[in-house]
Amino acid sequence: MPQLLIKNGRLLDPKTKCDEIADILIENERIVRVGKIVSEPSMNVIDATEKLVVPGIYDIHVHLRDLEQSHKETIETGTAAARRGGVTTVLAMPNTQPPLDRAERIREYQQLIQANARVQVYIAGGITRDLKNEALAELDSYPSLGIRVISNDGWDVEGKALLKAAYKKAKELGLLVMTHAEMMNMASGAPINDGPVASRLGVLGSPKAKEIDAIERAIEMAETLGTQLHLTHLSCEESVQLVREAKQRTALITCDATPHHFSLTEDEVLRVGSQAKVNPPLRSESDRQAILEGLEDDTIDAIITDHAPHHIREKTEDLMKSAFGFSGLETLVASTLTELYFHQDMDLMKIFAKMVVAPARILGVPGNSLQEGNPADLAIIDLALEKTVDPDQFVSLGHNTPFRGKKLKGWPIATIVRGTSYKNFQF
DSSP states (O other), X not given: OOOEEEEEEEEEETTTTEEEEEEEXXXXXXXXXXXXXXXXXXXXXXXXXXXXXXXXXXXXXXXXXXXTBTTTOOHHHHHHHHXXXXXXXXXXXXXXXXXXXSHHHHHHHHHXXXXXXXXXXXXXXXXXXXXXXXXXXXGXXXXXXXXXXXXXXXXXXXXXXXXHHHHHHHHHHTOEEEEEOOOTTSSTTOOEESSHHHHHHTOOEEOTHHHHHHHHHHHHHHHHHTOOEEEEOOOSHHHHHHHHHHHTTOSSEEEEEOHHHHHOOTTHHHHHGGGGOOSSOOOOHHHHHHHHHHHHTTSSOEEOOOBOOOOGGGSOSXXXXXXXXXXXXXXXXXXXXXXXXIITOOOHHHHHIIIIIHHHHHHTSOOOOOSTTSBOOEEEEEEEEEEEOOGGGOSSSOOOXXXXXXXXXXXXXXXXXXTEEEEOOOO
């Protein structure tokens, strides 16, 4: 493979705090030199003048589907969407069909990843068998399979005794508990936030208490048992405050937020209908502002997508019948930069620390870096590029997003995984 030279980019590395104009030379899947480099005829050259060059992004909450849900997404299309979005490492959730809750299923999925993935993929193992909240999954087998995170993503584990057993076993095995903090038995099936939009549309609203109660229980369990806890996709003001207070007492707890929760509100349902239906739901402007404050003061550690693709038939116009979730990988960078950098004036180094350094730390793996000797996983971003989101052009099989029709600024224009360049499609 010929050498790849990235010329004249603005290198922004949140791991080393480097921010400089320089070149990067890549050979044999690694960064071999950083500095001023003279190009040679044998090199492949990417001109990154006036472009941002960052380490490859981690998204530690994605649904890659496949198996019996290949009509929604496959490992190939999901990781292609990740790569198109500047993401070079993902953590796949276990609520596939069948779920990833036992060794033989996990090995089968790992084989599919090995054959089809376009980026690095880690797997979260299920907490309970078949994710049914009746008995623990085969947690003892997880460490030998490379599983670092357990989750029943979709809902929290309902039974307190079963959840306590899971936390104890996770502590024993050194596993991280990732909690989707929503109680299933409260306002089950409510399609949107319990607020003025639900009242206007005459549909059942999902109360914030579903999330708040689950977070209170999770924090108490983690502190009592000494288990590492990660709370995913916080959506409301009270949740952010609970985590803020807990972090003053313990280092056991981390959390994340999504671009749709810090960029959008429940009003988006009036604009795009079920395209904005998600768990937890889009909430009020005060909740959105609280998440922005949590990102700014580092209460919220990481940014994730909760990429949850569905077939077009599953995202009907009927709010009650439509599936929860939508695709997010291809809009991750542009939606994040549009809100946090261009609207909120957040420091770029802080933003990418939440997309590279923090998620890698939470996952327990080395973070990507632009230093010499590191794997050549990186993204090139055009901060000046503004485009209107057209999900019909997504490479993900899920063509649903609440960002449909919105102008976003700051798009990845190339992604490099282990030294192989991938030029991103135009939307």
